[in-house]
Amino acid sequence: MSYIIEGSTGPWEIVVGLEVHCQVVSNSKLFSGASTKFGNEANSNVSLVDAAMPGMLPVINEECVRQAVKTGLGLKAQINKESVFSRKNYFYADLPQGYQISQFDKPIVGKGTIILDMPDGTTKSVGIERLHLEQDAGKSMHDQDPKYSHIDLNRSGVALMEIVSDPDIRTPEEAGAYLTKLRAIVRYLGTCDGNMNEGSMRCDANVSVRRPGEPFGTRCEIKNVNSIRFVMQAIEIEAKRQVEVLESGGEIIQQTRLFDQRLGETRAMRSKEMAHDYRYFPDPDLLPLVFDDAFVAEIEKTLPELPDEKKARFINENGLSAYDAGVLVAEKEKADYYEIVAKGRDGKLAANWVITNLFGALNKAEVGIADSPVTAENLGKLIDLISNDTISGRIAKDVFEIMIETGEDPEKIVEEKGLKQITDTGAIEAAIDEVIAANPDKVQEIRDGKDRMLGWFVGQVMKSTGGKANPGMVNKMLRDKILG
Amino acid sequence: MTDLTKLTLAEARDGLAKGDYTSVELTEAHLKSMEAHRNLNAYITETPDKAIEMAKASDAKRAKGDAGNMEGLPIAVKDLFCTEGVQTTAASHILEGFKPEYESTVTSKLFDNGAVMLGKANLDEFAMGSANTSSYYGNVINPWKGKDGKDLVPGGSSGGSAAAVAGGMALAATGTDTGGSIRQPASYCGIVGLKPTYGRCSRWGVVAFASSLDQAGPMTKTVRDAAIMLGSMAGHDAKDSTSAPMAVPDFEAALTGDIRGMKIGIPKEYRVEGMPEEITKLWDNGVAMLRDAGAEVVDVTLPHTKYALGTYYIVAPAEASSNLARYDGLRYGQRVMDEGDSLDDMYSKSRAAGFGKEVQRRIMIGTYVLSAGYYDAYYNKALKVRRRIYEDFANAFGTVDTILAPTAPSAAFAIGENEDDPVKMYLNDVFTVPASLAGLPGLSLPAGLSSEGLPLGLQLIGKPFDEETVLRVGGVLESAANFTAKPFGQEG
Amino acid sequence: MSSLDKETVRRIAYLSRINVSEEGLTELAGDLTRILDFVEELQEVDVEGCEPLTSVADLTLPLRKDEVTDGNIQQKVLSNAPMTDAGCFVVPKVVE
Structure with a gap:
């Protein structure tokens, strides 16, 4: 430069x-x-x-x-x-x-x-x-x-x-x-x-x-x-x-x-x-x-892994970009935090959550990593909830907001607020049927080849389920019902 | 009853052990002598109360069968050793009133071994001098008098210590030697002075003059006394990084009286131009005595001898200029500060008023030789020549066990002489400085009288940490020389 | 190189923080010059290849354990000070 x-x-x-x-x-x-x-x-x-x-x-x-x-x-x-x-x-x-x-x-x-x-x-x-x-x-x-x-x-x-x-x-x-x-x-x-x-x-x-x-x-x-x-x-x-x-x-x-x-x-x-x-x-x-x-x-025997080595490992083993790896190793506490979050999970997904969501929130609140209300363990759990389809990515963001405010366990938040993703086919089908019944003209448009309208239907179903419906399932079932 | 102030350390030790007298009696006799000889100004601070208290404690300790090597023996302490709760001045105005909150390692050891402190002996200011005429607390007068009756210098810098021992005002005294400050006054006052190997005695708690040279040692009436006292002063001290981690031998046991087959070196370079005839004769006599005792006398060469004084008068002031920076009127000692003064004003005024002329000169010379542009030409050059001097001795000691030389180029001179030119005064150290630069042990003992009837000393220089050989040969030389003359008032 | 002028002595006196009067500077210049003349003879010594001797102690630096063994003696530290206040040494105001 x-x-x-x-x-x-x-x-x-x-x-x-x-x-x-x-x-x-x-x-x-x-x-x-x-x-x-x-x-x-x-x-x-x-x-x-x-x-x-x-x-x-x-x-x-x-x-x-x-x-x-x-x-x-x-x-x-x-x-x-x-x-x-x-x-x-x-x-x-x-x-x-x-x-x-x-x-x-x-x-x-x-x-x-x-x-x-x-x-x-x-x-x-x-x-x-x-x-x-x-x-x-x-x-x-x-x-x-x-x-x-x-x-x-x-x-x-x-x-x-x-x-x-x-x-x-x-x-x-x-x-x-x-x-x-x-x-x-x-x-x-x-x-x-x-x-x-x-x-x-x-x-x-x-x-x-x-x-x-x-x-x-x-x-x-x-x-x-x-x-x-x-x-x-x-x-x-x-x-x-x-x-x-x-x-x-x-x-x-x-x-x-x-x-x-x-x-x-x-x-x-x-x-x-x-x-x-x-x-x-x-x-x-x-x-x-x-x-x-x-x-x-x-x-020499007592030397810990230093930032440069850690960065190389994050790039090579966790698949992170040089930039993300650099951000994470800049402070030992950040790197340590990330390592807990990433342990046994997708390294890139963990890095995204730590850098974009957590660091963003901490910066906004002017709080250091040591004083983060969200523990690395809890952030890990949140990622697990996404990975095992308990909640959607969008709901996860809401849960994270609550975690930042309260420091609570994400599982507890999801449970108490009833944010669990709806994966029950019957419930989703009912919601889909309702939307289809209310919008016959739009159904026709899709059948006439206007694929983009399918997205609108997904949105409507998600809205009617408070965002809890599994978006993948909604998409597939809508497609089956309208085009099937 | 015998005059207790005329005893040697060894005699007093034995007398105390036999119960002939108590430490309190011994101490009181010396306190009385100190009072009687105050005109000699050997002490800056007398500590009679502390002395009696220590003597009492010592007698009690002895009564319990727990007597140390110096048990109950009253000594003078050069006022360069910090003594807890007792004013320590280094003979400088700048430290007037300074009462250390700590006890130097050497005095601690002596006191632990039972020694009793009579007071703090006068010296040249910050140990810088060869005549004890630079003390803020006045000149020390040598107990010896020349034929004209003039007051003579006791030598320096440990002039008060030497005068106290020679004048019966202490059984023995601590001294410190940087370029000859134990040996030269010992020679001028007709006593024994031993500068141990650098690192043998801890420097912790001794006001520093030149750290790479300073070494504490005993000043006593006999060689045996020096051996006894050194045993209680020496030893490794973890608080001094330059202290040698070596065991302390039984120095007294080294006095076997047998030097047969030992090789004594005679350095031809010490036969300096203009050396008085009586010094040459003294030296020759010493050579003869050692030869008679069965030693082999061989010539050695110390080629860089003539550069020793020049080296010393760069190295010592350089270190001193830095060591004395701490006397700034801030944390202890004298402060001169007027209304509106800046910090620099306070420093400069305090130091101008607090340091005497010779100290100021040495600080400035030291500052100069270390300053940008002059370091290599002076200081670094001196360090290199110092190595040459060190190597000279190492080479000589490849063939001989000890070296014999005069201690000083003259007997004690009148107060006021040699004061017109600082360099003239420096020449008194010509024979003592080389061993200091090489860190070697040096023992001065009285070996004859000048034409004026004043004592003259001979010096034995030993290998590093071989004080034992120096003491052994010294003991033989002492017996042979049979120096019995006493200063005025100490006869009989 | 060994004759010191008054200005050099003034500078040395300043570096040494010793107040010297104008007359004192002249006298010191003489004294110090004599001392420098005296040590001048060292210049003739051949020290080619000679390492400076900084200590005769044939040792290396002893290391101390990292333990707190000292301190908490504020009274002893301050007891000899000419001027103290609130546990501190006091000096004329320092301006930076």
Whole structure:
């Protein structure tokens, strides 16, 4: 999909690379034994190490290492069996040590790939440059007091995975698809909960523009955008800004910018008189992180089926279209839901019900799959009721409406509302006879060769039976009676 | 009754065991001595109440037949070790009033083994110095006096610890050594100082100067005392990722007195230009003593020795610049903040007021050598030269068991000397820095007197985690040197 | 390369967050230059093929179990702070 900004001086292409910080799922912090729990009282999930008391030393959490390797495997990336922790030095109120322990030239995970599932059903491959482990900072709160900021170190030292993409992204939609897919992967893996609005997944976007085919332009970094939609918007707006600057003869200055979703603009962060110089160097409190093939193999054994594999299986085994399969695997919960519905049933029919009816209804109600009033078991039962001719497809839609509203079992709904399909030949015959008797002229029309009128008769019979008559039977019996 | 402050650690241990005196008596004698020698400024914080309380508890423990290796022995703790509830300053204004909520691993071990803390010993600010003249809490004065009677430096950075032990204000003291901070003051004060192998003693709870070099060790009156005390300081600590997971040997048992057939290396590169004659003589005497004791003396070469100081004065400040970033006036220590100040103002003012000159210089040099464009030329280059120095020692230890060298290029000098140029002061570490860079154990023991009548130390450098050989050879050298001189007021 | 000018020292002082007066900058420039001159001799060492030595500890990084063993010590964390409020450290207002 090409995305070109048509400027007044010609076309521009955008180039985007994303840096995503994923909070690692673990009980305790990367280098201390304090809890990673959210929402506790300020400075309660803080150890003396996190508060950078004099003489305190870091000791690494093995689970965070495992989670990083697991994520690397999920990204089909190179796992570096030897990596190094470095200090990134800068002063900030929520950075107690005066440096962040991160990984610089020797990250734990190297090059990998993410396959994007685009809305039109096509795919695109985006390179992963690296994944490294680092400490999260604390939190500065500015609203408590007009003159002072409050510092809470509960998050200080929580493990983050920074995942850096290659500058392979060319459209805001691809950026959205990248984040969606990355989020799906870490959620499948259980290495990050992926909640952007809670800050457990945060995105910085490096955006530049260029004439198609030209070398990369100067980029700006948009910091800390907290939803996929906003990332897409921010990229679009920033790219337009850059085109305007360039076309009016200006120059892009490499800088960090903030996205203001209210004003729909990006603006430069208040720049310091003198820029940062992070003075990375290997942390002398820590030694090289080294593990063997067996360590990686153990982790590999715990890998779940990932979205790409699941998608391939849905296509190959359940006969789904690439698009439908892509929609279903986008979130693990959706895929899991679908798998329950499809189990022992027609995979395509199940996919139709899940995607068209269920997702449609949930979207309308702005409810997530986890809070769906219709359980996967009940949706399965509904499909069974159709398949075994207990109800017609049309009645099924009505039953589904009731299920969405009440969350009730479809069998119970059908029973209580008397929606069972009429398959009793006598009852249907009576209804047919009635309609035929009332419309002799139309019967004649059919006999004269006007086949289309048969549909009108079917409709009339269905109407008189409240939609419950088996439409197949009605059709056949009408045909027999009028033409037979 | 004997003067309890003149006892060695071993003698006091045995006297306590025999019931000749109690820990309370021993402790009180030292507290009295501390009071009498306050002019030397060996302590930043005296903790007499805590000392008596600990001594009482120790006597009670002993009465129950439950005595540790350091049971009831009163010691000084360098004020770089965090001590729970007791002000810990690192001799800096920026930490004035800081009371840790935790106890360093090394002091915990010592206290678990029964040691009694007399107080927190003075030092160079953040252990940066070789004369103990950079402490915010004032200079430490060496108990020894030259012929002209001028006040002399005790060496540094563990100057307060060395002065306390030499002056009878503690039976022993903890020190830390980054580039010579245990060995050089030990040499200047006529006592024994042992820097163990990097990783032998936990760094947890010790205010960091240069993490890849810092190592705690004992400062004592005798080699045996050093062996006893090290046994109570050493050991693996899961809270320090660089701590060696190794068993602690019985160091005292290593003092067999038998060094026959051992190979002692003499590094020719330590015969530096302009080395005073008396240092050369001291060294030669040491060589002769070891040879007489049956050791084989061989020449070794440590070709990169002359680059050690340069390497050290890049690596240590670089690490320090980062380690000291946490002193920002935010969570502990001194804060300077005026109306309308920004966060950066608060940082810059607090750190300007809180750090002394030498510390500021080292932070800035460290910042510079790590900064963009200079990292490779300075810091990374220094790390590579450090490997060369490390390899030099590894090669030498392929043929010898231990290396003998002087500890320092001179005896203690007068307070105020070498202060005009920071580099001049750095030269005091010329013989101690190489072993620090290589992480090797180094023992300094008094082996002779200068023409001024001041103590001079010899240093034994050992293989990694072979403190036992260093102690064994040190014990033999100690007996042979028979160093009996005492500082003014400690004679007899 | 080893002579530091005042502007460089100003920048280093800023990166170090240490307030230095104008006269102080000049003095520091002299001191720091002397130190850099002193370490300059390293440049003559041949380090071809030599890996930087970052630690003498001949070990790899020990791993800790993922257990909550620390925290819930808010009082200890805050006890030495110059200024606190509502369980938080307090600093001059930070503007982004």
